[in-house]
Structures are given as structure tokens and as C-alpha cells.
Amino acid sequence: MTQIGFFIDVTKCIGCKTCVVACKDKNNLEVGRNFRRVYSFEQGVFPNPSLTHVSLSCNHCDVPTCIPNCPTTAIFKRAEDGAVLIDHDKCVGCRYCEWNCPYDAPQFNEQLGKMTKCDTCFDLRDAGEEPVCVTSCPLRAIEFGPIKELRKKYGNVSEIKGMPSASITKPNLVIKTK
Amino acid sequence: MDEWALFIFTLAVQASIGSTFVLYLFNLRSSELKEDEAYHLFRMPLIVISVLSLLGLAASFSHLGAPMNAFNTIRNIGSSWMSREIVLTGAFIGLTCLTAGLTIVQKKVTPWLMLVTAIVGLIDVYAMGALYATTLVSGWNSINTYTSFFGTTLILGAVLAVSLVAPKFSKETSGINAKGIIRGAFAVAVLGFTIQVVGSAMFFTAVHEVTMIDAVPASSILANYKGMIASGWIASIIGMFLFGYLAVSKSKKTFVSLTFTALAIFVVAQGLSRYVFYVMPG
Numbered sequence: 436m437t438q439i440g441f442f443i444d445v446t447k448c449i450g451c452k453t454c455v456v457a458c459k460d461k462n463n464l465e466v467g468r469n470f471r472r473v474y475s476f477e478q479g480v481f482p483n484p485s486l487t488h489v490s491l492s493c494n495h496c497d498v499p500t501c502i503p504n505c506p507t508t509a510i511f512k513r514a515e516d517g518a519v520l521i522d523h524d525k526c527v528g529c530r531y532c533e534w535n536c537p538y539d540a541p542q543f544n545e546q547l548g549k550m551t552k553c554d555t556c557f558d559l560r561d562a563g564e565e566p567v568c569v570t571s572c573p574l575r576a577i578e579f580g581p582i583k584e585l586r587k588k589y590g591n592v593s594e595i596k597g598m599p600s601a602s603i604t605k606p607n608l609v610i611k612t613k
Numbered sequence: 614m615d616e617w618a619l620f621i622f623t624l625a626v627q628a629s630i631g632s633t634f635v636l637y638l639f640n641l642r643s644s645e646l647k648e649d650e651a652y653h654l655f656r657m658p659l660i661v662i663s664v665l666s667l668l669g670l671a672a673s674f675s676h677l678g679a680p681m682n683a684f685n686t687i688r689n690i691g692s693s694w695m696s697r698e699i700v701l702t703g704a705f706i707g708l709t710c711l712t713a714g715l716t717i718v719q720k721k722v723t724p725w726l727m728l729v730t731a732i733v734g735l736i737d738v739y740a741m742g743a744l745y746a747t748t749l750v751s752g753w754n755s756i757n758t759y760t761s762f763f764g765t766t767l768i769l770g771a772v773l774a775v776s777l778v779a780p781k782f783s784k785e786t787s788g789i790n791a792k793g794i795i796r797g798a799f800a801v802a803v804l805g806f807t808i809q810v811v812g813s814a815m816f817f818t819a820v821h822e823v824t825m826i827d828a829v830p831a832s833s834i835l836a837n838y839k840g841m842i843a844s845g846w847i848a849s850i851i852g853m854f855l856f857g858y859l860a861v862s863k864s865k866k867t868f869v870s871l872t873f874t875a876l877a878i879f880v881v882a883q884g885l886s887r888y889v890f891y892v893m894p895g
Contacts, residue, residue, distance in 0.1 A: 472827075474826060474827060491826065500749070503689070503692035503693060504692070504693050504694070504695065504747070504748075505689060505693060505695075506685070506686040506687070506688070506689050506693045506695035506696040506699060507682065507685035507686055507688050507689065508685070508688045508689045509685070524682075525682065525685045525688070526678075526679060526682065526685075527677050527678070527679050527680070527682040527683060527685055527686050528677055528678020528679040528682075529676065529677055529678070529686065529695065530678070531693075531695050531744075531748075533894075534745075534748035534749065534750050534753075534894060535748055535749060536749070536825075537749055537824055537825050537826060538825075538826050539825065539826050539827060543678065544678075545678075547678070547679070548677075548678030548679040549678055549679050550678075598826060599749075599823070599824050599825055599826055600824065603749070603824060
């Protein structure tokens, strides 16, 4: 299995949320349901303040705490690429995964009564394209691919100050901070 | 607070579990009762407990987005505390209804079945605690979750059981040790209250942890609920004094109405505490 993951360059990200909107458009998400979200962290005081934006979706973690806690076994890690997905034939819509994910990845679909989340745009990927968050980013701050290659290129940082500890779920995420 | 279904479910099922346990203790202390006296004393309480637990079950179903898939929730018993809790709650409710049903059909109580039901229920309370305590929600990942749930179980269980049998005391149950029963129930409530006090004192060791993105520590959220937290504890203390008075008072005149007053006070107290519990995810 080649585990996939995301690379986020926070040195480029300006917090424009184009990735959020493109993802909403692609997945037809109503107000309040966002598979990808941009979090902004303010730090420091004048004269050295800083503002950091980080775009996050499901990180298709190595230790996804949503999977063992899901009572229905609806959440699973896809064998071929390690993407964490939800089987809607099993999901009961109890929303327990919301309380077990550090990244707010599972999002409740009121109409379906079931949980939904980032599936890495596997329909686009099957057609040889990139996930829509990657192609829509005007700053080219998001990359997607085998996590080994992303880590080789950009290092092993997978959290910044303000984010939950990466030790909880071992996210397949690489972040460039400087 | 968005979790009204879980609010009703946890309070109703914990009260049912606690009162089954306390009714079993009543039965132990009433060995001098004749078979038909025991039947008349316990029949209605067992029916009410069954109905209450079924109400809790109905509330839990309303929490589900896709209730048609409800049977899937027991598939992950190997690793999900939610699956375990659902199996145990189902077993408890089934046993409760069986106990009440057998009591009606056989016209006598089955103490060993009450004991088994109570034990399954108490294990279920642990599973309910683990379900929340193992999440990443700040404030829930604390021993206070277990102590709060067990405290509610014992307090509401004791006062509900007394309220359900109290109307019979003023009638013709000759062989009953009414004061002994009330004192036993009061001791159970004191134990529950003590557990909640200890858990509340230890709560502050976990309340500052944040393990979810965009979350704030439970301490920041709870700062907005100071009045509600204080009111809950004050109501609990008033309830304990009233329950204590009932345990020592010799007056029979106002006994039943004061018992129901104590039940109402404890429902408000534990309701406020549970409301504050469910605001913690933010």
C-alpha cells in the first residue's frame, strides 16, 4: 500500500479559503459542512506578532481514532492508498467520530443522517487529476501524493503551535513552517 | 446544548439502573415480607422502571441520524466503547422488562433476576462513562465522567426507588421495615453524592487539556455556566438534607409528598449537572 497524504505550505498560505470553497463546490456541501477548513493562529505581541493559516481536511491518519471508536465499523482505511473512508451502508449517524477526531474531519450530513468527509477526490484521481483543493489553491500551497515522497521533499513536521498533537493519530500530513 | 436526546437517555437509564439496584437492596432488607406483600410492594416500581428505561431507549434512537442502521452499532464491540455500551444498555433494558413481566405473570418477585439486572446495569454505567471519557473532548476525558455517572445512578436510583415504594408504606404492608429501607436508600444516595464530590474535586486536573482543533479548554466553556453549576450543587445539598430528614423523621403525614419533593429536587440537580456535562464539546 502506498499511503497518501497532504502537504501544506503555511509560508505561502494567505488564508483565502479558496480550497474550502472549491471543496464545497466539488462535493456540493451546504452551509456549515466543510471537508476542508482553514484555521488561523495568532501569536506574539507587537512588535513581533504573527498570523499563521493552515488548511486542514481529513489527514487519513496512520492511527485514525475514528476507526476503533466507530460502533458500526463504517469507517475504514482503504487498502490501496490508506485513505480513510465511510461506508454509508453501515453508518448510523451517531456522530461519535466527531468526538474522536482531533481535526474535525467527519462532518454530519443532516439530509443523509450520516457522516461524510474528505475522500481525497478519488473520482478526480481515478481520472488522473489532483484533488480539487490542490488545483484550486492560487498560492500552490497544497500538494497531495504518497506521504513518503512528501516527507522526503518537505520533512516530517506535521503540527504547528495551536494544532492538536500529531502523536494522537499520526496524521499523514506534512507542514512547511519556515 | 445540542444533545437533548443523550441528556434524556443517560438520565433515564442511569435512574433505572440505580433504582433496580436499590430495589434489590430493599428486597434483601424485607425478608420478613410475605410473598404477596413483596409482590404488591415491588410490582409498580418494576413496571415504572421498565417504562423509564424504554423512554431512555426511545430518546437514544432519536439521537441517530439513520436509525434504520441501528443494529450496526453492535458490530465493533471489540474496540468501540459505544458498541459495548449499546449491548449492555440493551441487555439491561431487556432484563428490566423481563423482571417486571415475570413479576406480573408469576405474581411474585424474582430477587436473583433483579440482582443480575442491577449488575448488568452497573457495568453499563461504567461503559457509558468510558464512552465519553475515551473521547478527545476537553473535560470529558476525566475521571469526573465516571464519578458523575455513578453518582447520578446511585442518587437518582435511591430517591426514585423510595418514591416508588413510599405510597405503599402508608397502607397495609405490615411486615415492612420502612425506616430501615429509607435509611439504606439514604446511605446509597450519600455514597453517590460523595463520589460526585470527589470526582468534581479531581475534575480540575483534566479540564485544561485540549486535543481537538479549534476547541477551547472545558474551563473556558464552563466559565459561562457558573450559575448553573452552583445551582446544581446547592439543589443536591438541599436534596440530601431532605432525604436525611426523611430517613430520621417519625412523621408519616407528609412522608409521601416530601419523598416526591426530594425526587423533584434531585432530578433538577442531576439535570443541571448533566446539562453542563453536554455543553463541554462547545
